[in-house]
Structures are given as C-alpha cells and as structure tokens.
Amino acid sequence: SSRLYHALATMGHGGAQGGSAAAAPPVEKFRKDYAALPYSIDSVDLDFNVQTDETLVTSTLKLTPTGGGPLVLDGEDLRLVSAEVDGKELPKDAYELGEETFTLHKPPSSPFTLKTVVGIEPAKNTQLSGLYESSGNLCTQCEAEGFRRITYFYDRPDCMSAFTCRVEADKKKFPILLSNGNEVGRGESGDRHWASFEDPFKKPSYLFALVAGDLGGIQGKFTTKSGRDVDLRIWSEHRNCDQLDWSLESLKRAMKWDEETYGLEYDLDVYHVVAVEDFNMGAMENKGLNVFNTACVLAAPQTATDGDYDRVLGVVAHEYFHNWSGNRVTCRDWFQLTLKEGLTVYRDQTFTEDQTSRAVKRIDDVRVMRSAQFAQDAGPMAHPIRPESYVAMDNFYTVTVYNKGAEVIRMYATLLGWPGFRKGMDLYFQRHDGTAVTCDDFRSAMADANSVDLTQFERWYTQAGTPTVTLSDKKIDGETFSLTLSQSCADTPNQPASEKQPFHIPVSCALFDKKTGKKVDEQLFELREASQTFSFSGTVTGSPDDYVVSLLRGFSAPVTAKQELTQDELLFLASNDDDSLNRWDAAQQIYTRAILDEFTGDAGKGDSLDAAVATFRAALNDKSGDPSLRALNLAVPGFSELGLKLDDGFDPVKLCEALSSVKKALARACSTELKEVYASLYSDAPYDVEAASVGRRRLRNACLANLARAGGFEQQSVKHYEDAQCMTDQLAAAVALAGEATKEREEVLGKFYESAGNELVVNKWFALQASADADDALETVKKLVAHEAFSRTNPNRYRAVVNTFAGANPRAFHAADGSGYAFIRDEVIQTDKTNNQVAARLCGSFGTWKKYDAKRGGLMKACLEEIVKTEGLSKDTFEIATRSLK
Numbered sequence: 001s002s003r004l005y006h007a008l009a010t011m012g013h014g015g016a017q018g019g020s021a022a023a024a025p026p027v028e029k030f031r032k033d034y035a036a037l038p039y040s041i042d043s044v045d046l047d048f049n050v051q052t053d054e055t056l057v058t059s060t061l062k063l064t065p066t067g068g069g070p071l072v073l074d075g076e077d078l079r080l081v082s083a084e085v086d087g088k089e090l091p092k093d094a095y096e097l098g099e100e101t102f103t104l105h106k107p108p109s110s111p112f113t114l115k116t117v118v119g120i121e122p123a124k125n126t127q128l129s130g131l132y133e134s135s136g137n138l139c140t141q142c143e144a145e146g147f148r149r150i151t152y153f154y155d156r157p158d159c160m161s162a163f164t165c166r167v168e169a170d171k172k173k174f175p176i177l178l179s180n181g182n183e184v185g186r187g188e189s190g191d192r193h194w195a196s197f198e199d200p201f202k203k204p205s206y207l208f209a210l211v212a213g214d215l216g217g218i219q220g221k222f223t224t225k226s227g228r229d230v231d232l233r234i235w236s237e238h239r240n241c242d243q244l245d246w247s248l249e250s251l252k253r254a255m256k257w258d259e260e261t262y263g264l265e266y267d268l269d270v271y272h273v274v275a276v277e278d279f280n281m282g283a284m285e286n287k288g289l290n291v292f293n294t295a296c297v298l299a300a301p302q303t304a305t306d307g308d309y310d311r312v313l314g315v316v317a318h319e320y321f322h323n324w325s326g327n328r329v330t331c332r333d334w335f336q337l338t339l340k341e342g343l344t345v346y347r348d349q350t351f352t353e354d355q356t357s358r359a360v361k362r363i364d365d366v367r368v369m370r371s372a373q374f375a376q377d378a379g380p381m382a383h384p385i386r387p388e389s390y391v392a393m394d395n396f397y398t399v400t401v402y403n404k405g406a407e408v409i410r411m412y413a414t415l416l417g418w419p420g421f422r423k424g425m426d427l428y429f430q431r432h433d434g435t436a437v438t439c440d441d442f443r444s445a446m447a448d449a450n451s452v453d454l455t456q457f458e459r460w461y462t463q464a465g466t467p468t469v470t471l472s473d474k475k476i477d478g479e480t481f482s483l484t485l486s487q488s489c490a491d492t493p494n495q496p497a498s499e500k501q502p503f504h505i506p507v508s509c510a511l512f513d514k515k516t517g518k519k520v521d522e523q524l525f526e527l528r529e530a531s532q533t534f535s536f537s538g539t540v541t542g543s544p545d546d547y548v549v550s551l552l553r554g555f556s557a558p559v560t561a562k563q564e565l566t567q568d569e570l571l572f573l574a575s576n577d578d579d580s581l582n583r584w585d586a587a588q589q590i591y592t593r594a595i596l597d598e599f600t601g602d603a604g605k606g607d608s609l610d611a612a613v614a615t616f617r618a619a620l621n622d623k624s625g626d627p628s629l630r631a632l633n634l635a636v637p638g639f640s641e642l643g644l645k646l647d648d649g650f651d652p653v654k655l656c657e658a659l660s661s662v663k664k665a666l667a668r669a670c671s672t673e674l675k676e677v678y679a680s681l682y683s684d685a686p687y688d689v690e691a692a693s694v695g696r697r698r699l700r701n702a703c704l705a706n707l708a709r710a711g712g713f714e715q716q717s718v719k720h721y722e723d724a725q726c727m728t729d730q731l732a733a734a735v736a737l738a739g740e741a742t743k744e745r746e747e748v749l750g751k752f753y754e755s756a757g758n759e760l761v762v763n764k765w766f767a768l769q770a771s772a773d774a775d776d777a778l779e780t781v782k783k784l785v786a787h788e789a790f791s792r793t794n795p796n797r798y799r800a801v802v803n804t805f806a807g808a809n810p811r812a813f814h815a816a817d818g819s820g821y822a823f824i825r826d827e828v829i830q831t832d833k834t835n836n837q838v839a840a841r842l843c844g845s846f847g848t849w850k851k852y853d854a855k856r857g858g859l860m861k862a863c864l865e866e867i868v869k870t871e872g873l874s875k876d877t878f879e880i881a882t883r884s885l886k
C-alpha cells in the first residue's frame with residue numbers, strides 16, 4: 001500500500017483526518033481510550049492449506065455478542081476468497097473491506113459462526129510478521145499485531161479464545177508440522193500430509209504459532225514436581241542440529257528453577273523450541289511452541305562465545321518463564337506490555353544470577369540500563385514503562401519497557417523483601433490465571449498480599465525519565481549520622497519536569513568508617529518526598545568527613561545517584577565497599593573523571609588520570625578476586641554513557657578521541673602487568689562453560705584488548721587466534737586486530753571468514769569489522785554491504801553490518817562530513833521498503849541529534865526530515881522519525 005505520510009508529519013497526528021483506504025493515515029492509539037470488545041470470540045478453528053505460492057487459511061470463529069453493533073475485525077494484506085455467517089455466504093453489501101479491517105455491518109444478536117477463507121503469500125512476506133518463509137520453511141510471528149496478516153480476527157490480547165488448527169502441506173517439502181498444544185490427528189494422502197492440534201488453554205492471537213518445514217532436532221524429558229513427564233523438543237535446520245544441546249540443558253534448568261523459586265509448573269505434555277534463521281527479534285513465547293532466532297538457540301564451542309552461551313541460557317529461560325508471566329496471565333492491551341516483559345526479564349535476570357554469578361550478572365545488567373536505557377530516557381523516544389500512546393506497537397519493544405520494567409519489578413522485591421514479593425506473585429497468579437490484566441492489577445496484588453500502600457509507586461508507570469537522587473547535608477548529631485536525599489527528574493516528551501511528582505524510591509545505603517575501612521551500618525531508605533532526611537543507626541564519632549556513604553547499593557533503583565566525593569573517597573570505595581556493584585561503580589566514576597577531564601582539556605591539571613591508572617592497576621593485581629569482576633573493573637564507561645554526562649552541544653568525535661586516548665594511556669601505563677596477567681591465564685584445558693573458565697577467558701581477553709590498544713601486539717594477537725580452542729578466544733583476537741589496517745588484520749579476518757562454522761559466525765565477522773574503531777571504517781562497511789554474503793532480508797546479517805555501524809562505531813557514524821549519517825539515512829529508506837521493524841530501529845540512531853554540536857545536529861536532523869518525506873514510508877519508521885524531530 002502506498003501511504004503519503006510526509007504530508008501528515010507537518011500536520012501532526014491530530015491534523016490527520018479522513019484518509020482514503022489507499023492512503024490510510026497513521027493512527028495514534030491512546031491508553032486512555034481502552035474499551036472492551038463488543039463480541040467475544042469463544043473458539044477459533046484454523047485450517048492452513050499450504051500450496052506452492054499461496055496458503056489458503058480457512059478460519060471458523062464462534063462469536064458471542066457482548067455489546068453488539070458492527071463487528072470490525074483486523075486484517076492486513078489478505079486476499080478474501082469467501083465469507084459466510086452461520087453457513088450462508090455473505091452478500092457483498094453485508095460487509096466491507098477496509099485497508100486493515102473487515103466490517104460485518106449487522107451481525108446476528110445471538111451467538112453465531114463466521115467463516116472466512118483468505119489467501120496469503122508467505123514467500124513474499126519480507127516483514128517477517130504473520131506467516132513467512134525462512135530457508136524454505138514456514139513459520140509465524142504474531143506478536144504484536146501479526147495474526148491479522150494471517151486471517152481476520154480481533155488481533156488484540158484481551159480477545160482470548162480456544163484454538164484448534166489443522167495444517168496440510170507437501171510431505172517432502174514440509175515433513176514436520178507443528179502448532180500450539182497437543183497433536184490430536186494426523187494423516188496423509190498422495191504427496192500431501194496433515195496434522196491437527198488442539199490447545200487446551202484459551203489464548204490471545206499473538207501467542208498463536210505454526211511451523212511447517214524440513215527440520216531436525218533433539219529430544220529431552222522433564223518430569224514436573226507433580227510427576228508429569230514433559231516431552232521437550234528443540235528443532236532447527238538439519239545442518240545446525242549439532243548445536244542444540246545447550247538450549248535443551250537451559251530449558252531443563254529453567255523449568256526446575258521456576259518450580260523451586262515460584263512453585264510454577266509447566267502445563268502441557270510437550271514443549272517445542274524451533275530455531276529459524278530469519279527473525280526480527282530474539283525469540284517468541286508462543287504457547288508450547290516457541291520460535292527462536294538462531295542467535296538465541298545455537299551454541300557450540302567452535303561457533304558461540306561465552307556471551308552467546310549466556311544469551312541462550314537467558315533467552316530460553318525468558319521464553320519459558322513467559323508460560324506463566326505472559327501466557328497464563330497476559331496483557332489486557334499493548335500499553336501493558338511491561339506487565340509481562342518487565343516481570344519476565346526480572347525473572348530471567350535473577351535466574352541467570354542464580355545459575356552463574358550474581359555480582360557479574362548484576363553489573364552486566366546495570367551497564368545496559370546506564371548506557372542504552374538512560375539514553376532512551378534522555379532522548380525523544382523517552383516513554384514511561386507503560387506508554388500512553390503508540391502508532392506502531394512494534395516500536396515499543398524497548399529497553400525501557402523491558403529493562404527498566406524489570407528494575408521496577410526488582411524494586412517491589414527490594415521494598416517487600418523476597419517472602420513478601422513471593423506472596424504478591426502467588427496472589428497475582430491466583431487472582432488472574434487465565435485472564436488478560438493490567439499493570440495496576442499486578443501492583444494491587446503486591447499491595448494486597450502485603451497489606452501495604454503502593455499508590456505512589458504507580459508513578460514509575462506514568463512518568464518517563466531517569467530520576468536523579470542527590471545526597472547532601474551529611475551530619476553527625478550526637479552519635480547519629482544523618483543525610484539528606486533529594487530527587488528530581490528532567491523534562492521528557494509531554495512531561496515537563498515541573499509537573500512530575502516524586503517517585504517512591506528504595507535507596508540502599510551503607511556507611512563506612514574511613515579509618516578502619518569497616519562498615520558501620522546499612523539501611524534501605526525509602527525516599528518518597530522531593531527531599532527527606534534519614535539516619536543510620538550505629539554509633540559514630542567525630543566529623544562526617546571521617547565516613548563515606550555507599551549510595552544506591554546494588555543499583556536499588558533505576559536512577560542516577562549523585563554525591564560529591566573526593567578522588568580519595570572514590571578510591572576508598574573502589575577497594576573497601578562490600579557491595580561489588582558499588583565497588584565497580586566507584587571505579588567507573590574514577591574512569592569517567594579521567595575521560596571527561598581529557599575531553600574538556602583539564603587533563604594534567606588534576607590527578608584524575610593517575611587515579612584511573614591506580615584503579616586499573618589494582619584490578620589487574622587483585623589476584624584473589626573473581627576474574628570476571630576484575631575484567632569488568634578494567635572496562636571504562638562507553639560513549640553513550642559518557643555522553644549523558646555532558647551538556648548538549650558537544651562534539652561526539654572529540655568524545656571518542658578522549659575516550660580512546662584514556663584507554664590507550666591506561667593500557668600503556670600498565671603494559672607490564674597486562675602482559676604478566678595475560679600470560680598467567682593461558683590454559684589448554686578442554687573447553688567448558690563453568691564460571692571459572694568463563695572468568696579466565698574474560699580477563700585474559702580483556703588483557704589482550706588492552707595490549708592491542710597499547711600497540712605492537714599484532715604478532716601475539718595472531719598467535720592468540722591460532723591457539724584458540726573456542727570462538728570466545730578466536731573472536732577476541734580478531735577484534736583486537738580489527739582497528740588497524742595491517743597485514744595481520746587481513747590474514748586473521750581472511751581465515752576467520754573461511755573457517756566460519758555457521759551463519760552466526762559469519763555475522764560476527766561482519767559485526768567486528770563494522771564496529772572497528774578504524775580510520776577506514778565507512779569504506780569497510782560499504783565493502784561489506786557489497787559482499788556476496790551480505791543480505792538485506794536476513795535481519796541478523798543486515799544488523800551485523802548496518803546497525804552495528806550506526807550503534808557501535810560512534811567515531812565513524814559521527815564523521816564531521818556527514819558521510820556516516822548519509823549512509824544510514826539511505827539504508828533506513830531502502831530497508832523500510834522490505835522490513836519496517838528493522839528500518840524503524842535503525843532510524844532511532846538519529847534520535848540523539850539534539851545532544852551534539854550544531855553542525856552534527858543539523859546534519860542528523862536533515863536525515864530525519866529526508867526520511868519523513870519519503871513516499872510510502874511505513875508507520876513504524878514514520879513514528880520514530882517524527883518523534884525524533886520534535
């Protein structure tokens with residue numbers, strides 16, 4: 001469909017009216033407009049007849065009027081073949097087809113059956129939403145609004161129905177047929193075969209799934225705590241079947257953990273996980289039939305890094321946990337997305353903390369918050385974890401809804417304690433099992449189960465932006481240490497700071513005695529007002545300056561914590577704090593000072609670089625420390641996080657230069673220690689993913705990266721590559737070489753490509769070049785886009801090059817001549833024609849334009865304007881571009 005959104009962009013959404021079916025205006029939907037449906041769809045029977053080009057979908061809906069009036073179903077890109085009500089073909093004037101709707105003008109006033117037959121063309125579906133083809137196999141993706149691309153339906157999560165499904169296809173081409181629930185029939189005739197399925201649980205359309213293809217797989221078994229055997233099946237294309245063991249193991253661990261931690265048991269006899277090569281996101285929790293991006297399932301030592309293993313563990317668990325937090329209890333409308341996503345991310349994070357290292361996992365998660373989420377909260381796309389409006393729902397699968405949403409859930413647990421939180425969870429499932437509910441229902445369950453008032457806590461759902469919590473007025477009265485905490489929150493779109501109300505913030509604090517290094521006391525302060533004074537218990541003497549406060553321990557709230565600390569106090573915390581997160585944070589603050597001093601030209605005046613070197617050296621020399629934590633303490637904050645500390649109007653390339661100059665200085669100052677630690681961590685033991693081995697590799701590879709940065713380490717990097725027994729080490733070597741145009745780089749990159757064991761390794765090869773901090777980065781990326789293995793239709797491959805360049809190569813993306821911007825602008829425009837979701841996300845790269853100097857900001861803004869006026873632009877990209885321009 002061709003849509004002229006550019007005209008609307010200048011009018012604003014309110015001005016868009018009366019669009020014809022051919023040029024439908026992008027409609028903004030509002031949370032406040034929620035209305036219950038006028039019909040329930042009690043059951044759905046689907047029949048898929050898979051033909052060569054077209055698949056015929058026959059849908060039989062049993063409807064009951066609950067309000068009456070016209071029946072308006074969603075439908076998109078469907079070829080209607082026939083429609084009948086209660087067995088009678090509908091006359092043409094009984095219904096109307098809109099661009100995205102099917103309207104039955106006068107439905108019967110008592111329960112009735114609507115049967116429609118539509119044709120769809122999965123091979124032409126490049127959006128990867130609805131039924132589509134991937135490597136010759138068929139699969140579905142229905143969240144958020146993809147089911148309407150399969151048949152006419154109330155494609156919204158509060159319409160819950162009993163599903164049955166029959167699939168018929170060519171036996172040779174599609175030997176495996178799967179859908180949700182239990183297989184209840186199977187048969188064949190001639191070249192064709194069929195299977196039918198029944199899902200005993202009512203579900204919304206977004207959880208529907210179908211898979212048909214030539215797949216192989218592995219099988220396992222899990223016996224639930226009440227003694228039921230569950231058949232576990234992990235499927236993929238035949239060539240990848242040797243990389244499925246870890247996901248099966250991850251699934252079993254997740255099933256066990258959910259029983260032990262929340263008492264939650266699986267509820268069907270079979271659980272399928274299917275890996276597909278082409279997928280827009282990570283994975284999808286369809287009832288009993290998860291569909292996964294290969295990047296989140298496949299893992300083998302030769303092809304996957306330790307990080308990949310962790311991702312597989314986390315995502316497999318995430319999708320499994322959705323069976324309760326998402327499927328058994330789902331969302332009333334898409335504004336409530338964080339109800340299932342924030343909660344499920346919190347569940348998968350704590351699962352991984354339990355399975356690996358709590359301290360390391362927490363720091364990894366806090367890094368995502370501070371770089372990606374804080375940046376979103378500070379930019380034009382800032383939204384509360386429960387957004388108030390959207391044009392394209394797919395744009396709201398964000399780090400705010402997911403990760404900040406998880407932090408909000410974590411705050412309930414912090415405020416209520418684990419037993420109280422668990423009581424709240426039990427009540428939530430008890431009250432709402434089998435229904436579609438809201439974030440308010442979740443909050444009420446937490447409050448009621450614990451008899452506490454969580455009214456003020458709602459502000460975490462209504463107000464966007466990252467609050468700042470500032471510590472001031474440290475005092476000693478008698479023998480009591482007191483302090484003042486105050487909070488504020490900056491302007492966000494449609495929410496001026498002056499109108500924001502104080503949040504209910506759990507602020508975990510501890511008090512340390514500088515002389516002894518000992519902890520005096522630890523408290524959870526509940527900050528509810530704009531400013532409040534709190535006291536520690538435990539006796540103190542002397543002056544407040546004899547003590548140091550460890551503020552926001554464990555990142556107890558998604559806020560920016562501020563207090564004035566001297567360099568010595570930071571160094572004290574970096575070595576004495578017993579909270580590993582805050583020890584790491586103190587080191588981060590020391591690095592930040594050094595980088596920002598370098599940026600502003602204050603370097604040399606102060607001792608900030610000396611303190612940074614001391615911190616870096618201490619991490620290297622901390623021989624008894626956890627190697628993963630030592631590696632984390634060697635890593636300085638990244639571009640995005642540092643940018644948030646600068647006033648608007650800064651030069652991004654200058655920031656990149658300051659960052660890399662400090663990184664180089666640290667590596668050069670400590671090159672002796674780096675070499676020593678690097679050498680001491682060599683091992684030829686067989687590969688395993690135990691925390692000790694992962695930590696060893698993480699630290700050793702951090703040393704390698706630093707030695708490469710210090711210079712003159714090319715030969716050793718090549719040797720590191722040659723000696724590598726696993727992908728983690730191979731990739732680290734290739735990355736270490738990627739920044740400089742040397743013959744060693746060419747040699748290793750050539751070998752890396754030739755020996756790539758699967759498509760995911762080829763993606764790494766693309767990504768490591770696209771992110772390389774090299775002078776020839778854009779030139780390289782342009783070559784990669786022309787490479788025979790590049791693809792515009794495979795999101796993983798595409799993003800490995802293009803999104804990586806825009807998001808992970810700030811020096812090249814922000815090149816002063818605008819060449820990086822122009823490249824990304826053209827990619828957004830071109831890719832929007834085939835995959836709206838991928839293009840819209842890429843378009844988000846321009847969202848930071850107001851932060852930079854006038855020249856850069858102007859160039860980026862011009863790109864957005866160019867994108868907005870593109871003819872036929874998708875509503876996804878339109879929404880991101882217009883919000884960014886405001």
Ligand code: 0A1
Pocket residue numbers: 141143144280281282283284285318319341394397
């Ligand atoms: N619910 C999935 C994420 C997901 C969302 C949208 C998708 O297609 C547009 C696909 C997957 C999860 O949280 O894992």
Ligand code: ZN
Pocket residue numbers: 318322340341344
């Ligand atoms: Zn999820």
